[in-house]
Amino acid sequence: MKKNNKKGTLSMELVATTIVLLILILVVTLLVTNTTSRFKREIQDCTAHNGLCESGSECSKGQKSSFYVCYDEEEKKTDEICCVGQCLEAGGECQPRCNTGQREIPATECQQGTRCCVNE
Numbered sequence: 436m437k438k439n440n441k442k443g444t445l446s447m448e449l450v451a452t453t454i455v456l457l458i459l460i461l462v463v464t465l466l467v468t469n470t471t472s473r474f475k476r477e478i479q480d481c482t483a484h485n486g487l488c489e490s491g492s493e494c495s496k497g498q499k500s501s502f503y504v505c506y507d508e509e510e511k512k513t514d515e516i517c518c519v520g521q522c523l524e525a526g527g528e529c530q531p532r533c534n535t536g537q538r539e540i541p542a543t544e545c546q547q548g549t550r551c552c553v554n555e
Contacts, residue, residue: 479502479503481504481506484519486503486519487523488505488513488516491516494520503517503519504517520542522542523544527542527551528551529545530552532552534552536555537553537555538553
């Protein structure tokens, strides 16, 4: 006659459930960590904020150094500095004349004969 060993069966089910839950927690943690670091990179990315990455210690005339970070093609930080001008920072463009639906804002980085135009 075969005896039912319920204690042994319960323990094996508990171990299997625990292993599955630990794997699930690990996967969720990895997904959240990866998403968070990608989000952080997007917030810090110089070019995402209309900035220009320049080598050296100072930005071109009329531009200010920003706290944004420059990345290379492999998405690694570089030693370049991020320069965001008043026009670029406002989402504008230096043009000879502002088009309909645009307005001019003061910006020092636009060359002579051009003005900073932003969409209204």
